[in-house]
Amino acid sequence: MAQYSIGFIGAGNMATSLVGGMIAKGIRPARIWMSDLDGERLAGLRQQHRVHVSTDNADIASQCDVLVMAVKPQVMEDVCRALAPQLAGREVLVISIAAGVTVANLQAWLGPHPVVRAMPNTPALVQAGATGLYAVDSVSAAQREQAVQILGSVGLTFWFEQESALDAVTAVSGSGPAYFFLLMEAMIDAGTELGLDRATAQQLVLQTAWGAAQLAITSPNSPDVLRQQVTSPGGTTAAALDVFEQRGLRDTVNAALSAARDRSEALAK
Numbered sequence: 001m002a003q004y005s006i007g008f009i010g011a012g013n014m015a016t017s018l019v020g021g022m023i024a025k026g027i028r029p030a031r032i033w034m035s036d037l038d039g040e041r042l043a044g045l046r047q048q049h050r051v052h053v054s055t056d057n058a059d060i061a062s063q064c065d066v067l068v069m070a071v072k073p074q075v076m077e078d079v080c081r082a083l084a085p086q087l088a089g090r091e092v093l094v095i096s097i098a099a100g101v102t103v104a105n106l107q108a109w110l111g112p113h114p115v116v117r118a119m120p121n122t123p124a125l126v127q128a129g130a131t132g133l134y135a136v137d138s139v140s141a142a143q144r145e146q147a148v149q150i151l152g153s154v155g156l157t158f159w160f161e162q163e164s165a166l167d168a169v170t171a172v173s174g175s176g177p178a179y180f181f182l183l184m185e186a187m188i189d190a191g192t193e194l195g196l197d198r199a200t201a202q203q204l205v206l207q208t209a210w211g212a213a214q215l216a217i218t219s220p221n222s223p224d225v226l227r228q229q230v231t232s233p234g235g236t237t238a239a240a241l242d243v244f245e246q247r248g249l250r251d252t253v254n255a256a257l258s259a260a261r262d263r264s265e266a267l268a269k
Ligand SMILES: NC(=O)c1ccc[n+]([C@@H]2O[C@H](COP(=O)([O-])OP(=O)(O)OC[C@H]3O[C@@H](n4cnc5c(N)ncnc54)[C@H](OP(=O)(O)O)[C@@H]3O)[C@@H](O)[C@H]2O)c1
Pocket: 009, 010, 011, 012, 013, 014, 015, 035, 036, 037, 038, 057, 070, 071, 072, 073, 075, 079, 097, 098, 099, 119, 120, 121, 122, 123, 174
């Protein structure tokens, strides 16, 4: 693949994770540019990763073939409008990771550039992310590969044909880590109620969550089969699962994810 240059507008948590992942995967730091309002943060990033940095977004935009828009959604419009003159007449792939900012918004603010919209999640911070991707028709096959090289450096990537699928992705994987954190919290509380000390309950729960995820990822079996394999009739697991089922865990999960999807749709409007 050609040695394209990549600029990050906004050098916060997500951009920093992506840059760490890209460098770990062999992308040369000399190809990476980062801008942010915070000069001290940038100086730290330059020292840590040897990337180019600037407090001037336009300076970064003028150097790069791919621009990753990594500021918060609420400042995206102002940031994009200010960059539009810099990008006019140039072929730049724009990748936005901002939640709820549509490609129509991005193209209205930046101009008619090829745009990829990405929905990553926080496990990207530990290179275990899951990202949904949507591209407008003008994005070339090579640019799609560039998007996968960037977002795929911190985890798995999945393409979707419809932009609206990103609302479902937001509900499943974007917001998903928090659902597992809630379950962990509830299990730690319950373990403590059962007489374990909190620190031990927490270690048991976290190791169990990690182990279950590892098992589910590496096993050829789907989670429902794995569940059945560890549930003996009349046993302890069955006793707990009966309570989850009787109290409507599946309906609750369904309603919760629908609420997240609806909220994602509303935010995009
Ligand atoms: N974190 C996640 O799990 C996650 C998941 C999915 C999507 N996203 C999306 O990723 C984007 C970034 O999230 P994040 O968690 O990395 O946020 P973050 O840590 O707040 O990073 C945003 C960075 O942009 C800087 N910034 C603000 N205004 C700027 C401007 N005009 N020009 C240049 N830089 C500017 C911020 O500086 P200040 O702090 O000084 O304002 C901050 O360093 C968001 O749009 C979010 O929706 C994040």
